[in-house]
Amino acid sequence: MTLSLWLLLVPFGLMLVVWLVLSIVAIVKMLRFGYVSRPAIISSLFFVVFSVAVLVGTAVSLRDVDWSASLAIGAPSVELPSVNIRSPFTP
Amino acid sequence: MNIQPTFPNMLPGERVVLMLHRHGFVAFRIALVYLLLALVPVAAWVLVGLRTDIFVDATGAGYALVTLLLAAYALVWGLLFFVSWLNYYLDVWVITNERIINITQQRLFHRIVSEQKLYRVQDVTWQIEGVLGNIFKFGNVTIQTAGEQGKFTFEHIPDPEAVAKSVMHLLEQIENQMGANTMARMDGELLEGSAAPKTRATSPEPRSAPPADAAPPSGAP
Numbered sequence: 001m002t003l004s005l006w007l008l009l010v011p012f013g014l015m016l017v018v019w020l021v022l023s024i025v026a027i028v029k030m031l032r033f034g035y036v037s038r039p040a041i042i043s044s045l046f047f048v049v050f051s052v053a054v055l056v057g058t059a060v061s062l063r064d065v066d067w068s069a070s071l072a073i074g075a076p077s078v079e080l081p082s083v084n085i086r087s088p089f090t091p
Numbered sequence: 092m093n094i095q096p097t098f099p100n101m102l103p104g105e106r107v108v109l110m111l112h113r114h115g116f117v118a119f120r121i122a123l124v125y126l127l128l129a130l131v132p133v134a135a136w137v138l139v140g141l142r143t144d145i146f147v148d149a150t151g152a153g154y155a156l157v158t159l160l161l162a163a164y165a166l167v168w169g170l171l172f173f174v175s176w177l178n179y180y181l182d183v184w185v186i187t188n189e190r191i192i193n194i195t196q197q198r199l200f201h202r203i204v205s206e207q208k209l210y211r212v213q214d215v216t217w218q219i220e221g222v223l224g225n226i227f228k229f230g231n232v233t234i235q236t237a238g239e240q241g242k243f244t245f246e247h248i249p250d251p252e253a254v255a256k257s258v259m260h261l262l263e264q265i266e267n268q269m270g271a272n273t274m275a276r277m278d279g280e281l282l283e284g285s286a287a288p289k290t291r292a293t294s295p296e297p298r299s300a301p302p303a304d305a306a307p308p309s310g311a312p
Contacts, residue, residue, distance in 0.1 A: 022170060025199060029181070047170075051169055054162055054165045069151075
């Protein structure tokens with residue numbers, strides 16, 4: 001079975017949406033209930049910078065990938081040699 | 092011990108005496124777990140990555156799959172680390188000259204805030220247990236109050252003895268300010284209204300005056 005490579009981006013995109021919502025909630029909570037103190041601001045800033053770095057790094061790493069290619073699933077990783085067996089009964 | 096001069100939603104004339112977080116060792120323990128989790132992809136790379144040529148071809152499917160998995164791992168790791176830090180940092184106990192406020196951030200969507208008037212404090216207990224608690228000098232302070240909120244426990248706070256002394260000192264100040272008669276009336280009301288212990292730790296003499304104009308209990312916001 002073959003699968004288009006770009007389909008890998010679908011679960012990643014869904015994960016990214018959930019991650020983004022939770023991240024925004026976490027940052028808002030930190031700034032709201034941390035009363036905009038210095039540790040709250042610095043830790044939120046670290047988290048944002050780290051997340052942006054990961055996302056940018058991922059985008060840069062994947063820029064050369066050919067997303068139109070197919071991904072073989074369940075296919076044997078080792079190609080067996082084809083053997084031409086001739087029946088002794090065939091003339 | 093982190094002392095800050097102001098706190099939101101303060102009452103008129105109220106000032107923050109102590110603002111307490113759990114001891115830094117607790118934060119260090121959390122950070123250590125996440126640092127170990129950060130080493131998982133590195134270990135996987137050492138075990139598997141060096142023996143494969145998956146990263147040679149930057150256009151291949153295997154490369155894309157592994158990169159997406161690594162990115163997802165890093166993003167989830169960062170988020171969980173941040174939420175753990177949030178749960179640590181937003182878990183805070185505030186002692187003002189009038190109230191004790193207990194703010195518990197249990198999970199990202201679970202936050203409990205409860206408060207009690209200082210004059211309702213009946214008993215203060217502090218304890219340091221365990222080897223690490225004795226080395227780093229952190230422990231628990233339990234404050235028994237008369238009211239629905241019964242007991243406040245400050246968990247793993249630095250220098251619990253000093254905190255307990257501060258609370259007792261504040262109680263003495265309140266008693267001096269309010270006068271023995273007012274305190275006696277309040278105690279009388281409290282004794283009728285709850286099944287809590289009938290003596291205050293700072294006042295060995297039992298008070299038995301009839302209830303009068305005690306302030307109503309403060310509910311959790």
